[in-house]
Amino acid sequence: MNLSINSKKKNSYDVIVIGSGISGGWAAKEFCEKGLKTLVLERGRDVRHITDYPTAMSNPWDFPHRGRSTVVSETINPIVNKCYAFEEATEHFFVKDNEHPYIQEKPFDWIRGYQVGGKSLIWARQTQRWSDFEFEAPSRDGFAVDWPIRYKDLAPWYSYVEKFTGISGNRDGIANLPDSEVLPPFELNCVEKHIQEKVKEYYQDRQVIIGRCAHLTQPNEIHTQQGRGQCQARHLCYRGCPYGGYFSSNSSTIPWAAKTGNLTLRPHSVVHSIIYDEQKQKATGVRVVDTNSKEMLEFFAEVIFVNAACLNTNLILLNSTSSRFPNGLGNDSGLLGKYVAFHNYRGSLTASFEGYKDKYYYGRRPTTAFIPSFRNVFKQDTDFLRGYMVAFSASRAGWHQGGQEGFGAEYKENITQPGDWEIYMMMQGETVPKEQNHVRLSKDQKDAWGIPQLITSIEYDQNDEKLLQDFLMQGTEILEKSGCKNISPYDSGQAPGLDIHEMGGVRMGKDPKTSLLNQWNQLHHCKNVYVTDGACMTSVGNQNPSLTFMALTARAVNHAVSTQKTI
Ligand SMILES: Cc1cc2nc3c(=O)[nH]c(=O)nc-3n(C[C@H](O)[C@H](O)[C@H](O)COP(=O)(O)OP(=O)(O)OC[C@H]3O[C@@H](n4cnc5c(N)ncnc54)[C@H](O)[C@@H]3O)c2cc1C
Numbered sequence: 001m002n003l004s005i006n007s008k009k010k011n012s013y014d015v016i017v018i019g020s021g022i023s024g025g026w027a028a029k030e031f032c033e034k035g036l037k038t039l040v041l042e043r044g045r046d047v048r049h050i051t052d053y054p055t056a057m058s059n060p061w062d063f064p065h066r067g068r069s070t071v072v073s074e075t076i077n078p079i080v081n082k083c084y085a086f087e088e089a090t091e092h093f094f095v096k097d098n099e100h101p102y103i104q105e106k107p108f109d110w111i112r113g114y115q116v117g118g119k120s121l122i123w124a125r126q127t128q129r130w131s132d133f134e135f136e137a138p139s140r141d142g143f144a145v146d147w148p149i150r151y152k153d154l155a156p157w158y159s160y161v162e163k164f165t166g167i168s169g170n171r172d173g174i175a176n177l178p179d180s181e182v183l184p185p186f187e188l189n190c191v192e193k194h195i196q197e198k199v200k201e202y203y204q205d206r207q208v209i210i211g212r213c214a215h216l217t218q219p220n221e222i223h224t225q226q227g228r229g230q231c232q233a234r235h236l237c238y239r240g241c242p243y244g245g246y247f248s249s250n251s252s253t254i255p256w257a258a259k260t261g262n263l264t265l266r267p268h269s270v271v272h273s274i275i276y277d278e279q280k281q282k283a284t285g286v287r288v289v290d291t292n293s294k295e296m297l298e299f300f301a302e303v304i305f306v307n308a309a310c311l312n313t314n315l316i317l318l319n320s321t322s323s324r325f326p327n328g329l330g331n332d333s334g335l336l337g338k339y340v341a342f343h344n345y346r347g348s349l350t351a352s353f354e355g356y357k358d359k360y361y362y363g364r365r366p367t368t369a370f371i372p373s374f375r376n377v378f379k380q381d382t383d384f385l386r387g388y389m390v391a392f393s394a395s396r397a398g399w400h401q402g403g404q405e406g407f408g409a410e411y412k413e414n415i416t417q418p419g420d421w422e423i424y425m426m427m428q429g430e431t432v433p434k435e436q437n438h439v440r441l442s443k444d445q446k447d448a449w450g451i452p453q454l455i456t457s458i459e460y461d462q463n464d465e466k467l468l469q470d471f472l473m474q475g476t477e478i479l480e481k482s483g484c485k486n487i488s489p490y491d492s493g494q495a496p497g498l499d500i501h502e503m504g505g506v507r508m509g510k511d512p513k514t515s516l517l518n519q520w521n522q523l524h525h526c527k528n529v530y531v532t533d534g535a536c537m538t539s540v541g542n543q544n545p546s547l548t549f550m551a552l553t554a555r556a557v558n559h560a561v562s563t564q565k566t567i
C-alpha cells in the first residue's frame with residue numbers, strides 16, 4: 001500500500017503534456033513559465049538542438065548517395081518517402097513506416113515524425129493567421145458545426161505566439177489573412193514581382209504577397225535570449241538548423257521550458273491511454289509504455305494536455321475507455337474520430353518565363369510567394385464550397401538544367417551559367433469536414449506496444465474535385481496573363497494525408513451533443529483534459545494550420561491556469 005502511494009507521489013506532476021511537437025512544446029513552455037511542474041511525455045527519442053542535427057552542415061558530396069534516399073529506405077518507408085522533405089539528409093526525422101503500422105481502409109498517407117520536437121523539425125514553417133472568414137464559414141455555408149470562438153478571441157494569442165516564435169513577412173492588410181507581428185520579409189524575385197504586377201493589373205480580388213514564415217530575418221532580444229540567431233537563407237532547414245534560424249520546439253519552446261527548472265521531459269514514452277477516475281469524475285493520469293523496458297507505467301497530474309498531433313490524439317482518446325466512457329474519453333456524442341478533414345494539395349502547374357536573363361537572386365530563400373484565397377470569400381461565387389491559397393515561386397534552372405547532355409570544357413562552361421526561369425505553382429485547398437471521413441480503432445490488430453492500430457477512412461469528394469479543377473483553370477489564367485509559356489497543369493492524384501495538415505476528430509463546438517471540446521479546448525465531459533493540436537479543429541480553413549495550434553494552446557494554458565483550482 002505504502003509502496004503504491006510512494007510511487008504515485010513520485011510519478012505525480014501538476015500537468016502532463018502528451019507530445020513535444022509544435023503544440024506540445026508551446027504547452028510545456030507556458031505551463032513551466034507559470035511555475036507548474038510539467039511532465040512532457042514523448043513517444044520518440046530525444047533530439048537536442050544542434051548536437052542532434054547530424055547532417056546540418058554536410059555538403060552534397062558528404063552523403064553516400066549524394067542526398068537521395070536509397071531503394072532500401074524507400075522500401076521500408078513506402079509512405080513517408082512520398083513526402084518531398086524525405087531524403088538521405090533528413091530521413092532520421094521521419095518514422096520508419098514498417099515500425100508504425102496503421103490500416104488504410106481508404107488510402108491515407110500518414111506522415112509522422114516521432115521524436116522530441118515532432119514535426120516541428122521538418123515543417124515548412126509557413127504561418128498565416130485565420131480570419132473570421134474561416135471561423136464563420138461552417139455556420140455561413142452550412143457544414144460541420146459553428147466554431148465556439150471568433151477571430152477576436154484568438155487575435156491577442158496570435159500576437160503573443162508570433163512575437164516569441166519570430167515570423168517574417170509584410171503587413172499586407174488583407175481582410176481574409178489578418179496581419180501578423182512581423183520581422184522583415186524575404187523578397188520576391190524579379191519574375192515573382194512581375195507576376196505580382198500583372199495580378200494587380202488584371203484582378204481586383206487577388207494579391208501576391210511573400211509567404212509569412214517562422215524565420216528570424218532579424219532576431220529580437222526575445223529570440224537571442226532563446227539562443228537563436230539570424231536565418232542565413234540556406235534552406236537546409238529540414239535537417240535541423242544549428243543557427244536556430246527557424247522555429248522548432250527543439251530550438252525554442254522546449255529549452256525555454258527546461259530553463260525554468262519545472263520541466264521533466266520523458267522520451268521513449270508512448271502514451272497508451274488516459275486514466276479516468278469514476279469517483280472523482282475526472283482524469284487523474286495516463287498509462288505509458290516505456291519503449292526501452294516495455295513496462296507499462298502510470299503518471300498522474302491535475303491537468304492533461306493532449307498534443308500528440310491530430311490522428312494520434314484521436315487514437316489516445318478512443319483508447320481511453322472506462323465504464324463512464326466505453327467509447328472513448330469524453331465521447332458521449334459518438335463523434336470522436338469523425339469529421340476529419342485535410343488540405344487539398346493535388347493541383348500544381350509548371351511554366352517557363354522568357355526574359356530577365358540578366359537577373360538572379362540572393363541565397364536559397366526558405367519561403368515562397370502566395371496568393372491568399374480569393375474564391376467564395378465575401379460571398380458564394382462558385383458551385384463549390386470554400387477556396388484555396390495559391391503558392392508559387394520562380395527560379396532559374398541550376399547546373400543540371402533538365403539533364404542537358406554533353407561533355408568537355410564547353411559543356412562545363414555552359415552549366416556554370418544559370419538556366420531559364422521556371423515557375424512552380426501549387427494549391428492549398430480547404431476540404432469540408434464530413435462525418436464519414438473518420439478514424440477508428442482496429443478491434444484485432446495492435447502495434448508493437450499492444451495499442452490498437454488506427455484505421456483511416458478518409459477520402460476526397462465532388463467538392464474537392466471541383467475546387468481542384470477551378471485552381472488548375474485559374475492558375476493557368478494567372479500564368480497566361482503574366483506572360484508565362486509552356487504552362488502545364490497537373491493533378492498528382494495524391495491520397496489525403498500527404499498534405500500533412502490533417503485536422504479534426506475531436507472538434508470544438510458550442511453543444512456537447514455535436515462536439516467534443518468547448519471554447520477553451522476542454523473536453524465537455526472531462527474538463528481537466530484539453531486538446532489543442534489539429535484534432536480540435538472544427539473546420540480546416542485554407543491557411544497553414546500550425547500557427548493557429550500554437551495560439552489555441554497558449555490560450556488554453558492560460559485558461560487552465562486561471563480556472564483549474566487544483567493546480
Ligand atoms: C514536410 C512538412 C511540411 C509542413 N509544412 C507546414 C507549414 O509550412 N506550415 C504549417 O503550419 N504546418 C506545416 N506542417 C505541419 C506541421 O508540422 C504540423 O501541423 C505540426 O507539427 C503539428 O503540431 P503538433 O504538436 O500537433 O504535432 P507534432 O509536431 O507532430 O508533434 C506531435 C508529437 O507527439 C508525439 N506523440 C504521438 N503519439 C504519442 C503518444 N501516444 N505518446 C507520446 N507521444 C506521442 C510525436 O512523437 C510527436 O513528437 C508540415 C509538416 C511536414 C512534415
Ligand code: SF4
Pocket residue numbers: 215230231232233234235236237238240241242243244245246366
Ligand atoms: S534557411 Fe535559415 S532556418 Fe533554414 S537552415 Fe538555413 S539558416 Fe537555418
